[in-house]
Amino acid sequence: MMAPVTSWKNGKLPQFVDLTQDSDDQMDDDDEDPADKAESVETLLAKFIKPKAGESRPLKRKSPADEVEIRDPPRATPAVNHQTVFGSETPLPQTNGSSNTVENNVSIVVSSPKRPLAASEKPVKRESTGPTPKAYATIAPTPRPIASLPSKISSSLHSSVNSSKVSSRSSSERPTFVAKFPRPSTSVEPSSASSSRGNSEKPAFMARKETLTPRHTRSPSVVTALQRTPKVMVVVPPPPSPHTSETRSLSKRKINRLPSASPESEEESDPDEPKGIKPKYYPIEMYDLQADMGRYPKARSTNSDLIVLPTRPASGNGSVNKGHAKSRQSQKLYLRELLEKKLRMIQGPPVTMARDWDGTGNLASGFEFINTYKLQQGVTRADEGFNYGCNCGLHCDPSRCECLSKEEDSEELIVAYEHRNGKLLLKESFMNRKAMIYECSHLCQCLPSCWNRLVQHGRKIRLEIFHTGNRGFGLRSPDFVHKGEFIDTYLGEVITCAAAELREDATPSHSPSYLFSLDWFPPSSDDDSDQEDGSSSSHYVVDGKNFGGPSRFMNHSCNPNCKMIPVSTHHGDQKIYDLAFFARRDIPPGVELTFDYNPGWSPEMNSDDPNAVKCLCGEAKCRGQLWPNQRKSTNV
Numbered sequence: 203m204m205a206p207v208t209s210w211k212n213g214k215l216p217q218f219v220d221l222t223q224d225s226d227d228q229m230d231d232d233d234e235d236p237a238d239k240a241e242s243v244e245t246l247l248a249k250f251i252k253p254k255a256g257e258s259r260p261l262k263r264k265s266p267a268d269e270v271e272i273r274d275p276p277r278a279t280p281a282v283n284h285q286t287v288f289g290s291e292t293p294l295p296q297t298n299g300s301s302n303t304v305e306n307n308v309s310i311v312v313s314s315p316k317r318p319l320a321a322s323e324k325p326v327k328r329e330s331t332g333p334t335p336k337a338y339a340t341i342a343p344t345p346r347p348i349a350s351l352p353s354k355i356s357s358s359l360h361s362s363v364n365s366s367k368v369s370s371r372s373s374s375e376r377p378t379f380v381a382k383f384p385r386p387s388t389s390v391e392p393s394s395a396s397s398s399r400g401n402s403e404k405p406a407f408m409a410r411k412e413t414l415t416p417r418h419t420r421s422p423s424v425v426t427a428l429q430r431t432p433k434v435m436v437v438v439p440p441p442p443s444p445h446t447s448e449t450r451s452l453s454k455r456k457i458n459r460l461p462s463a464s465p466e467s468e469e470e471s472d473p474d475e476p477k478g479i480k481p482k483y484y485p486i487e488m489y490d491l492q493a494d495m496g497r498y499p500k501a502r503s504t505n506s507d508l509i510v511l512p513t514r515p516a517s518g519n520g521s522v523n524k525g526h527a528k529s530r531q532s533q534k535l536y537l538r539e540l541l542e543k544k545l546r547m548i549q550g551p552p553v554t555m556a557r558d559w560d561g562t563g564n565l566a567s568g569f570e571f572i573n574t575y576k577l578q579q580g581v582t583r584a585d586e587g588f589n590y591g592c593n594c595g596l597h598c599d600p601s602r603c604e605c606l607s608k609e610e611d612s613e614e615l616i617v618a619y620e621h622r623n624g625k626l627l628l629k630e631s632f633m634n635r636k637a638m639i640y641e642c643s644h645l646c647q648c649l650p651s652c653w654n655r656l657v658q659h660g661r662k663i664r665l666e667i668f669h670t671g672n673r674g675f676g677l678r679s680p681d682f683v684h685k686g687e688f689i690d691t692y693l694g695e696v697i698t699c700a701a702a703e704l705r706e707d708a709t710p711s712h713s714p715s716y717l718f719s720l721d722w723f724p725p726s727s728d729d730d731s732d733q734e735d736g737s738s739s740s741h742y743v744v745d746g747k748n749f750g751g752p753s754r755f756m757n758h759s760c761n762p763n764c765k766m767i768p769v770s771t772h773h774g775d776q777k778i779y780d781l782a783f784f785a786r787r788d789i790p791p792g793v794e795l796t797f798d799y800n801p802g803w804s805p806e807m808n809s810d811d812p813n814a815v816k817c818l819c820g821e822a823k824c825r826g827q828l829w830p831n832q833r834k835s836t837n838v
């Protein structure tokens with residue numbers, strides 16, 4: 203087996219040596235005194251044949267040329283990344299070392315003193331938003347509805363808020379689904395996974411190995427050879443990955459763990475697709491051929507904890523080889539298992555897939571469940587210094603808690619939750635209100651059981667994804683859901699508005715939409731300009747297409763049983779907050795959970811656009827269309 207060994211001499215790029223030689227041998231050579239070079243061949247042979255006591259015995263001598271290369275100490279670091287893989291140092295493609303997902307590399311600055319800010323400090327901070335304190339300071343006072351501001355802030359802003367803007371800013375207009383998701387191939391921001399792999403920079407040794415050993419092929423000659431010489435047939439280990447040691451170690455584990463999935467289009471190379479599921483890289487077919495010959499049981503033992511979940515369909519459209527009903531069945535079972543494993547990763551009470559639906563292919567392999575927002579490039583949370591907590595003590599006082607917002611033109615505080623039916627539920631009076639809920643945060647002194655903490659504790663009901671038959675998947679609960687009960691939040695990738703537009707442009711017109719604007723607050727004055735640090739000053743958008751939570755499957759109804767309300771636990775961040783769903787009425791078990799995609803709708807808003815997406819909610823007073831605009835469809 204060939205593998206690279208680095209030569210650092212004069213900063214040269216790695217050379218290749220025969221690794222059939224023992225690695226100790228190399229070490230011996232490195233430690234060798236230069237005088238040894240002058241030793242005669244006879245002396246070396248004598249050493250080799252009869253080593254002295256305590257002397258390590260070389261297994262094989264290298265050629266002089268090799269010795270020179272290896273003996274040089276590693277003084278100059280070559281211009282490649284190195285990572286130890288299987289005991290040898292493997293050069294990796296040079297990357298900039300950064301991930302494109304902000305999730306990994308964005309630094310959220312947390313103010314060191316976790317104390318509630320003094321009242322005099324807060325209003326100044328509240329007036330400004332943006333990713334950095336500096337940016338916030340330059341932004342004009344927020345024309346935010348007074349009624350939706352926490353009391354601490356609204357009092358100071360009251361006089362400065364433009365009332366006409368307030369009235370025109372009806373929250374019923376937002377947030378709404380705004381656009382559509384992208385196709386994986388037209389990623390706006392390259393995903394961290396694909397960028398970190400840097401697979402365009404495949405090292406030379408990798409290319410050579412692939413050329414020399416085309417092991418995983420359906421070629422009849424391979425089959426014949428296997429049948430002729432079953433005894434000597436071995437499963438050849440995978441070639442070295444050009445990527446990372448992590449990829450490599452995952453590959454090793456997968457050899458005997460993934461079921462026999464035979465993707466239709468092996469030649470199609472999706473850079474985001476984990477290579478571990480491709481026979482091109484792993485001897486899946488070899489295994490099956492051997493199993494066919496009775497060498498070992500066909501069903502491989504599976505340790506589900508070690509299965510690496512692919513994020514893309516095994517073949518272009520998630521379908522399987524039509525000619526092989528058997529493998530199609532096993533693929534189906536595998537995808538079902540895969541989906542169930544993914545569902546188990548969702549935090550909280552179980553989320554299941556209805557048993558009567560077996561077409562889980564795309565969903566299983568093309569979607570990832572997440573438990574929190576996935577911040578993407580250009581998206582930053584507001585500095586923690588802009589956050590604050592109340593000083594009610596262990597138990598918040600609803601008559602003075604500074605986290606609460608105030609009624610418009612009133613000093614009365616808006617309390618969102620109350621205890622009913624032994625549960626903490628949304629107050630009926632809040633149901634028709636157009637206001638954001640400000641929950642207590644980690645900066646408050648109150649207990650986790652505080653009545654002003656609900657959404658932050660997460661989902662409490664079980665959920666089931668099912669297929670509606672005419673509107674793609676839908677969501678329901680096997681539990682009785684009480685009126686005012688919190689259901690779940692909408693999750694996804696948080697992307698900039700500009701990125702969302704690009705994603706929408708790249709999406710065919712008849713595709714479902716998973717984009718949800720975080721535009722509760724009016725845009726700042728320099729809306730379309732991007733900040734120096736790469737972040738965007740306009741609102742963000744949540745895209746639940748590729749990553750999301752179960753609520754991403756909630757369909758629209760013109761008579762919905764749920765309502766989306768924005769909820770914040772970071773009161774100084776006007777760009778990132780939760781989109782929480784609450785039950786508008788009691789919902790019996792098994793009834794589909796729906797909400798209004800266009801809550802600001804009025805009859806005159808209905809367009810004659812023939813491309814407007816038809817609503818199939820089936821309600822008596824159905825509006826006939828989901829949105830007044832085109833390019834959305836029910837074709838899911």
Ligand SMILES: C[S@@+](CC[C@H](N)C(=O)[O-])C[C@H]1O[C@@H](n2cnc3c(N)ncnc32)[C@H](O)[C@@H]1O
Pocket residue numbers: 673674675676713714715716754755756757758759816817818819828834835836837838
């Ligand atoms: C957030 S997704 C909802 C989940 C989606 N049904 C699925 O299978 O992934 C929104 C898309 O679902 C479809 N949809 C939702 N509600 C609908 C309705 N009432 N009538 C027709 N299509 C609907 C539309 O294609 C819409 O773009």
